[in-house]
Amino acid sequence: MALAGQPNVGKSTVFNLLTGLSQHVGNWPGKTVERKEGTYSHNGISVDIVDLPGTYSLTANSAEEVIARDHIIKERPDVVVAVIDASSMERNLYLVAELLSLQTPVIVAVNMMDVADQQGLKIEPEVLEAALGVPVVPMTATNNRGIRELVEAVDELTRDEATYEPKRPEIREDHRAVLEELEHLVAAHVPQPYPSDWVSLKLLEGDDEIMRMMEDRLPQETWEQVHEILKEHEDAVLAVASGRYDWVGRMTRAALVRPGVGQITLTERLDRWATHPLWGLLVLAGILGLVFLLTYSLGAPLQGLLETYVIEASARLAASALAGGPSWLTSLIVDGIIGGAGMVVTFIPILIIFFAMMGLLEDVGYMSRAGYVMDRFMHLMGLHGKSFLPLFLGFGCSVPAVMGTRVIDSRAGRLLTTMLVPLVPCTARMVVLAFITPIFFGAAAPLVAWSLVGLNLLVLAVAGVVINRIAFGGERAAFIMELPLYHKPNWQTIGILIWQRSLAFFKRAGTVILVVSVVLWGLSALPTGDIETSFLAGAGRLLAPLGALMGLSWQMMVALLTSFVAKENAIASLGVLYGAGSEAGLAETLPTIMSPAAALSFLVVQMLFIPCVATVVSIFNETKSWRWTLFNVLFLLLVSFGIGILVYQVANVVS
Amino acid sequence: MFERLLGALAQGGAISYGDLARSLGVDQMLVQQMVEHLARLGYLSPAAGSCREECGACALGDQCSSGGPDHTWTLTEKGSRAAREAR
Structure with a gap:
């Protein structure tokens, strides 16, 4: 008997329970992968067990996967027990789908039933057994539950293989004829004990090891024919895997019942608003407003204080200290260095507050939602939602905003966003705006200032559309985003994040x-x-x-x-x-x-x-x-x- | 299943595991597994993968992506071709 399964499904626990002290550990021949073997007796029959390495599939992706499939094919165990994790059945059934493609009978041991139970998952072993057409044994190996039933099932199946009628996954319909054609070409040359249908399937999947094996064995002319078919159907791997996933979907739909509406998580409840096409944008606008309000109401007065008590005080101090020296030196220090580079210091409060807000939003898991809901608007500019993040940062300062374009994967998207960053009015531009508008426009100043910010955003949108059309062909990239679970903020993480970002800013911007x-x-x-x-x-x-x-x-x-x-x-x-x-x-x-x-x-x-x-x-x-x-x-x-x-x-x- | 997933991606734009799970009628866990599988086959790649490489010693390097560099995927050239065909 061979024990197969993904890593961390409790396979070793099952192995230890079955074998007790009757086990020994070595290495697989020629490999550094651990090989565990053992025996148990039942009804007077001694059963040898080999614990196969944990694998996610039976493709030749790793040494473990090659060992597992070679053992099943070449050593021909009487039965393979596929141990799967009941709490993540979907993830585990793909391996079962692959195991069923081989000729050795399979028993599915659904382990960790207690964990699935705690998560509110209801698994119906009888239904799964009927759907799979193979014996299914529910287990909780850590509590020694289900072991006896597994032993019985192994005994029964090995005594009466005639009843074994697995419902195997099939390749997607549009590739069935190709598979048949391929099998027809290679069947006579497939070495024993490889099943010819399995070899044909692996050829379509582009399995390197099987390709080499068949290239060596097929006559040149036949290999060229096979090669031509494979070249013509280079995406056939999708048809093979797709067939398996369809099968996995059917199995889980049949035998797995998930928690109902009453058990919807907090994340799902919050996301109904946060990722809604309309409400999501309003939530985002509200959060942005709050960020601006806090940044300006807390940061701006502090900036003024720093200017008065640090910059101006240092300038006075430097001027009096250099009073006897050359006037050009005083001017260089006071006007050039303190007046110019010193201004960076006054940005500390605004930057820290801004980084803190962004860090908090990131840490609780909101920022990916912000990118997600902004996508449709960014799309108008040919930008991915992620461009929103650096552009958003641009309201504080353009330097970290430009650096922030690194979150965008494609060079085209990064370049486009970088070109647009300066059009987002930064804090310093807003300061000039706030100073000059009241001088000329009095009571209408807020309206003028608001209109000018609006003008910037309008130019940004128009420029985005034009640059994207001309330079990048108007392509719209697709993205799959994981929206993480919301969680309580970790203040230490946020603190470190603020420190690292501020330090990077001052190191880079300050020196220049x-x-x-x-x-x-x-x-x-x-x-x-x-x-x-x-x-x-x-x-x-x-x-x-x-x-x-x-x-x-x-x-x-x-x-x-x-x-x-x-x-x-x-x-x-x-x-x-x-x-x-x-x-x-x-x-x-x-x-x-x-x-x-x-x-x-x-x-x-x-x-x-x-x-x-x-x-x-x-x-x-x-x-x-x-x-x-x-x-x-x-x-x-x-x-x-x-x-x-x-x-x-x-x-x-x-x- | 894969062709439907790729077909959904062919329309472009951001799409979450939840969106894909709903449109395919499966659980998010299976969607995640398929996405990882497509990435192994070279049809998808981590969207912010290059970020890590380019950041080097930059202090912003570890913070370079909200949602994490491995949590956003995009179609490769091979993937885009397959997605167009799937549509």
Whole structure:
């Protein structure tokens, strides 16, 4: 007798119960796989048992599977006992389907009946026995239940094989003729003791070992015919396996009753809302709103405090410490390094809160649902629902959003999402928006700000459709997603996640911003030390004709340029260029030098402009392509200035 | 069974084990087994499989996928071909 079964179905327990101390352990010949043999006696007959290695199928995928099938075919045991786990019957029946394709009689031992019982699964052994056409023995080996019945069943079957009429799975109907044709070709050459129908089936499955065996034995001409058939039906493996799964489906439908509606799990109840086409989106919108509310209400004041007590205090400290030194050094440290790279520090609260929210949503199992329900909307842009995750992160900061595109499998999807990330208004852009809108639009400021965010999302959607159609052929990938069970959050996991993500952000973004800040400071200070005659001002004046189309002076264009270092630099640059000295002063000065139409145009460009340098570097790091990085920059320049000009011209006409 | 599963995938978009189980009239456990089987046969591949390889020493590497890199599958070229035929 041979004991077969998947790993962890209690096969060893059954083996130990049957053999007791009459067992010995060695290795299978030529293999390092353990071979356990033993004996038991029943009704005066001594039965030898071989415990076959645990396998999921009988295809030559592993040494264990080859050992198991070779033993059954070549050693021809009188009976094979297939031990299956009652609590996951579907997963186990595929192996039974394969065992039934061999000639050795099979008994199915349905073990772990107690576990199935605890899970509310009702298995009807008699029904399963009728469906399978082979003896079925329910067991709980750990409690010594069912062992005697198994021994009886083995005894009975070996005494009277005539009653053994298994209902074997069949290959899918559309491939039956091919199987027959193949068997007709190979039957006369199949070596003993291999069954010719089984060999034909394995050939259709593309089983390497059987292919080699038959290639050696078939006449050249016949092998070429066989090879031609196999080439023509290279997907026949699907027809073979499909037939087995149909069979497994029929068996479980017949003999397995699952818990009823009254026992629906919490996850299923929650998912009725969370993955519903409409309610799921509303749930997501609500959660997003909550995330924004918490991020801005908790993070923004903390950001302000850090700016006052860390950045400004450090700048004052550095300025007084360097008071006796050269003025360029003071300017480099205070304006370039602290004013530029130091801004990264002020993002700590917002980033931590954002990472914490995302970590929490991931840990409880919600994020995969968010991706799932967003899929249909992302589909409009040719994007997979997973693109939603990095784009969502873009509302905080574009750098982790670009890095987050790694969740997308295909290069096309990753590239497309990376190109779109800068169109999601990041926190820094929102800060500029929040500062400028009230100066020009008063009570209408919230509406203007809301419209500008909406414009960004609209451009994002349109750009997504266009880029996808042109660059990626409009293909829509298919994804199978596992929606994990909801569970209580593990605060330690979330804490580690926040720490790792924040650290990665500061390591990557911090170093780049430091270098670029120094370079930009150099451009604003050289060659004379006066910004009016600096290279930066020169560049600004070069852009003046373009600025004129939007009602923007060269100073405004320079402010846009400096936003390349960090978005919020636009405000500081305006203050310096207009000599306002402070933000309050700037608020009073700006309306006197710029019309609301020009301000609106400036905001539009600012919201759609090329992202900060840290994001551009991240885009290069992720795409590993200068071509795509450059394309992204040019694309955003074109879009931002194009729409900026349009808005200014239309606003002028309207006003 | 496989052809119906592939046919469902041919329509594109995100589909959960639960959706597939309902449309095939089987349990999610069997769907999961079929998905793993199709992956072994080269018709499906883990959607975020490349993520692990590319992340290297990146601190975000382990966090790179919500739902886990092994929990989302996509059709390979061979799978897409079979799915088109199944449809």
